[in-house]
Amino acid sequence: MSDALPEPLAEIRDEFLELPESDRLQLLLEFSYELPAVPAEYEGHPELAERVVECQSPVYIIVDVDATGTVTMHATAPAEAPTTRGFASILAQGITGLSSAEVLAIPGDFPQTLGLTKVVSPLRISGMTGMLLRAQRQVRAKSAA
Incomplete structure (x- = not known):
């Protein structure tokens, strides 16, 4: 496994890999209940969010980078799409609280390292990859601004 993976994401990955494959989907479901709410300042401002077109479900992400280079990621995904x-x-x-450099160093294949490739469809894995790549692109854009 790559050491480039920031600690919070490495911990999440390890949490998945410690489980038998049959239980990993349940853990993913638990994460779906823990999706942090989008802050009030973004409510009703869809133009501030980016649609992740790789996802079949309507998923939107917003990434903030503060003056110190600390990243906060917000996402919305419908409750009826628990995997996504x-x-x-x-x-x-996993990304919130990291530095821009740490986020940009996350390997693009991170979604494949969770041990879920046999329990969720390749389309869903590519959706997560899309979310990661868009988050990284937003970090790059907002770090340069």
Whole structure:
């Protein structure tokens, strides 16, 4: 496993890999219930969020980078799409609090390292990859601004 993975995401990955494959979907479901709410200042402002077109469900992400370079990721995903919502939650929880450099160093194949490739469809994994790549692109754009 790559050491480039920031600690919060490495812990989440290890949490999945410690479980038998049959229990990993349940953990993903638990993450779906823990997706942090989007802050009030973004409510009703869809133009501030980016649609993740790789996801079949309507998933939107917003990434903030503060003056110190600390990243906060927000995401919305419908409750009726628990797998996608779970992935959004993993990223939002795992990326928030990291530095821009740490977020940009997350390997693009992180979603494949969770041990879920046999229990969720490749389309869902590519949706999570899309979320990660868009978050990284937003971090790059907002760090340069």
